[in-house]
Amino acid sequence: MSRNSIMPGFRPTIGFTLLYLSLVVLIPLSTLVFKSFQLSWDDYVNIISNKRVLSSFRVSFFTALLAAAIASFFGFIVAWVLVRYSFLGKQFFHALIDFPFALPTAVAGIVLATIFQPSGFLGKFLMQTFGVQVAFKPLGIVMALIFISIPFIVRTVEPVLLEFETTMEEAGASLGASRWQVFTKIIFPNVFPALLTGFALAFARGVGEYGSVIFIAGNIPYISEIVPLLIVTKLEQFDIEGATAIALTMLVISFLLLLLINALQFWVRKRSGQL
Amino acid sequence: MSILLSDISKNFGAFSALNHINLEIPEGELVALLGPSGCGKTTLLRIIAGLERADQGRVLLSGEDKTHQDVSERGIGFVFQHYALFRHMTVFENVAFGLRVKPRRERPSDAAISQKVHALLDLVQLDWLHDRYPDQLSGGQRQRIALARALAVEPSVLLLDEPFGALDASVRKDLRQWLRNLHHDLNVTSIFVTHDQEEAMEVASQVVVLNHGQIEQQGSPSDIYDHPANAFVSRFIGQTNVFDLEQHDSDWLRTAGILTPDQQGKIAHVRPHDIIIEKSSNGADAPATLKDWQHLGALIRLELVKNGANGSAAHVFAEMPNDQFKDLQLNRGDKVDLKIRQAHWFH
Numbered sequence: 001m002s003r004n005s006i007m008p009g010f011r012p013t014i015g016f017t018l019l020y021l022s023l024v025v026l027i028p029l030s031t032l033v034f035k036s037f038q039l040s041w042d043d044y045v046n047i048i049s050n051k052r053v054l055s056s057f058r059v060s061f062f063t064a065l066l067a068a069a070i071a072s073f074f075g076f077i078v079a080w081v082l083v084r085y086s087f088l089g090k091q092f093f094h095a096l097i098d099f100p101f102a103l104p105t106a107v108a109g110i111v112l113a114t115i116f117q118p119s120g121f122l123g124k125f126l127m128q129t130f131g132v133q134v135a136f137k138p139l140g141i142v143m144a145l146i147f148i149s150i151p152f153i154v155r156t157v158e159p160v161l162l163e164f165e166t167t168m169e170e171a172g173a174s175l176g177a178s179r180w181q182v183f184t185k186i187i188f189p190n191v192f193p194a195l196l197t198g199f200a201l202a203f204a205r206g207v208g209e210y211g212s213v214i215f216i217a218g219n220i221p222y223i224s225e226i227v228p229l230l231i232v233t234k235l236e237q238f239d240i241e242g243a244t245a246i247a248l249t250m251l252v253i254s255f256l257l258l259l260l261i262n263a264l265q266f267w268v269r270k271r272s273g274q275l
Numbered sequence: 276m277s278i279l280l281s282d283i284s285k286n287f288g289a290f291s292a293l294n295h296i297n298l299e300i301p302e303g304e305l306v307a308l309l310g311p312s313g314c315g316k317t318t319l320l321r322i323i324a325g326l327e328r329a330d331q332g333r334v335l336l337s338g339e340d341k342t343h344q345d346v347s348e349r350g351i352g353f354v355f356q357h358y359a360l361f362r363h364m365t366v367f368e369n370v371a372f373g374l375r376v377k378p379r380r381e382r383p384s385d386a387a388i389s390q391k392v393h394a395l396l397d398l399v400q401l402d403w404l405h406d407r408y409p410d411q412l413s414g415g416q417r418q419r420i421a422l423a424r425a426l427a428v429e430p431s432v433l434l435l436d437e438p439f440g441a442l443d444a445s446v447r448k449d450l451r452q453w454l455r456n457l458h459h460d461l462n463v464t465s466i467f468v469t470h471d472q473e474e475a476m477e478v479a480s481q482v483v484v485l486n487h488g489q490i491e492q493q494g495s496p497s498d499i500y501d502h503p504a505n506a507f508v509s510r511f512i513g514q515t516n517v518f519d520l521e522q523h524d525s526d527w528l529r530t531a532g533i534l535t536p537d538q539q540g541k542i543a544h545v546r547p548h549d550i551i552i553e554k555s556s557n558g559a560d561a562p563a564t565l566k567d568w569q570h571l572g573a574l575i576r577l578e579l580v581k582n583g584a585n586g587s588a589a590h591v592f593a594e595m596p597n598d599q600f601k602d603l604q605l606n607r608g609d610k611v612d613l614k615i616r617q618a619h620w621f622h
Contacts, residue, residue: 167359170326171421173346174353175373175428185376189363272363 036244047245052221053230060227063138064206067145072199075153083161100148105211112144113216136218144212149202156198160191193269200261207254276337276431276464277302278323283332285318292318294488305458307479308468315488316468317436324434325349336432352425356437358417360409366420367405370395373428395423415446435467439474451478472512484508506621509544516591518543531615540620550593551614552577554603561610563591575600
C-alpha cells in the first residue's frame with residue numbers, strides 16, 4: 001500500500017491517525033467498557049431495566065431525534081436563504097449562526113429556561129394562547145437541542161448548496177418542470193446526503209447534550225430526565241458501576257443509530273450516483 | 276417554428292448587452308449566433324429560451340407572443356455549454372426527466388417513456404450507457420445525452436449554448452457533422468451560439484454575426500464570407516489582410532493591380548487566397564519578400580514581408596495549393612511579385 005501509493009506520507013499519517021484515535025477515543029471508551037465488566041450480567045440488566053433509567057433513555061433519544069429532524073428542516077431553510085439571497089445584514093446572520101457553537105451551553109440553557117418558563121415572556125404567551133407549556137417538559141428539551149444543533153445543519157448543507165450548479169435548475173425548467181418539481185427532483189436529492197450528515201451530527205450532539213438541557217428540562221423523573229443527567233446523578237452518589245452501565249448502553253445505542261444513518265447515507269449516495 | 280425578435284434590448288447595470296436587436300429566423304433553419312466573447316450572443320439565446328428577461332422588446336415563436344411566458348411553458352429545448360446533466364440521475368432518467376414532469380394527464384405511461392428514451396438514446400448512439408451516471412461519461416457523450424434530453428420533450432425550437440465549447444478538437448469535429456445531420460433528419464428550428472467562425476460556417480445554414488450587442492450581418496455562410504457587410508465581419512470571418520491607403524499602402528496596391536479610380540473606401544481587406552504570388556524578376560524593386568511558410572494540409576500559407584519604402588515591415592499572408600507552391604520553387608528570402616484578385620473596401 002505505502003510503497004505503491006502515489007500519495008506520499010501514508011505511514012506517518014496512518015500512524016498519527018491511529019495514535020490520535022487511541023489516545024482520544026479508544027482508550028477512554030475501552031476504560032468505560034472494562035469498568036462496566038466489573039458488573040455481573042444480572043446486575044447490569046437490573047440497572048438498565050430500572051423504570052426510571054428506561055424512561056430517561058426514551059426521553060433522551062426521542063428528543064434528540066425530534067430536535068435533529070426539526071433542526072434539519074429549519075437549518076436547510078436558513079442555509080438556503082444564506083446561500084441564495086443577498087440582503088442587508090447577511091454577514092451578521094452568518095456570525096449569528098455559529099453562536100451556539102461558541103456560547104457555553106449552560107448559558108443557553110439558562111436563557112431558554114428564563115424565557116420559556118411559565119412566567120417568562122415567551123412561556124407565558126405560549127401558555128395563554130395555545131395552552132402549551134415548554135419548560136420543564138420534553139418539549140423544552142427539544143427546544144434547547146434545536147438551538148444547539150441548528151449550526152450543524154446549516155454548516156453542512158451550506159457548502160453543498162454553494163457548489164450546486166444552478167444550470168441544473170435551468171435545465172429542469174427548460175424541460176417543463178415547475179418550481180416545485182425542480183426543488184423536489186433536482187435540488188433536494190443533491191443536497192439530501194449533506195442534510196443527512198448534518199442530521200447525524202445534530203443527533204449525536206443532541207443525545208450527549210447536558211448543559212443547556214438540564215436548566216430547561218426541569219429534570220422530572222419519568223418525564224423530562226435525560227440519560228446524561230442520570231449518569232451524573234449516579235456518579236454523585238458514587239455509584240460508578242451504575243453510571244458506567246448506563247453510559248455503555250447509551251454508547252452502544254448511539255453507535256448503532258449513527259451506523260444506521262451512515263448506511264442510509266451510503267445508500268442515498270450510491271443511488272444518486274455520487275459513489 | 277419560426278422565431279421573431281423585435282427590438283430586444285438588455286442591460287446589465289451600465290453595460291448594454293443587447294441593443295435593439297431585430298431578428299427573424301424562418302422555420303427549419305439551423306442558425307449560428309456568432310460573435311466574440313461578450314458580444315451578447317448567449318444573452319440573446321437565453322432571452323429566446325426565457326431563461327432571461329429582456330428589458331425591452333418582444334419574442335415571438337410561430338407568431339405567438341411569448342415574451343412573458345416562463346421557460347417551462349415555452350416548449351423549447353436548451354442545451355447548456357457545460358451540459359447541466361442531473362448528476363444524481365442515470366442517463367436514462369436524465370433523458371426521461373422531461374416526460375416524467377409532465378402533468379399526469381399528458382404524461383406517457385412508463386412503457387411509452389422507456390420506449391421513447393431508448394429510441395432517443397439510439398439516436399445519439401449511446402443506448403449502451405443508459406444506466407451510467409453523468410460523472411462516468413466523457414464530455415462528448417455528456418453533450419449528446421444533453422441533446423437527447425432536450426429532444427425528449429419534442430421542442431419546437433432547439434437552442435444550444437456553445438454546444439461544443441468544452442470539448443476537445445477531434446470530438447468537436449465529429450459532433451459538428453453529427454449535429455448537422457441530426458438537424459437534417461429532425462428539421463427542428465435550431466439556434467446555436469458559438470465564437471468559432473469555422474464552426475458557424477461548417478454547421479449553420481444561416482449565420483448571424485453579433486458584436487457589441489448589435490447584429491452586424493445575417494446571411495448564409497457563403498454570403499457572409501464573400502460579401503462581408505463591414506470591416507468587423509470581414510475580419511472576424513476567415514483570415515484577412517488589411518491594407519490602409521493612408522498608411523502608405525497605395526503605391527503597393529497599385530502595383531498589385533487592384534487600385535482603380537472608382538474604388539470605394541480607404542481600407543482594403545484581402546483574403547489570403549486572393550493573393551497570387553510569382554517569383555520576381557526585377558530584383559530589388561520587388562514589392563515583397565518571402566519570409567516563411569506553413570503547411571495547412573492541402574494549402575500552404577505564405578508569410579510575406581512588404582518591402583515598404585519607409586522601411587515598415589508589415590506582414591502579408593497569402594495562401595495557395597500545395598502543388599502550385601512546389602512548382603514555384605521558392606526559398607526563404609526570395610523576392611516575389613504579388614497580384615491581388617479582389618479586395619473588399621471599407622471606410
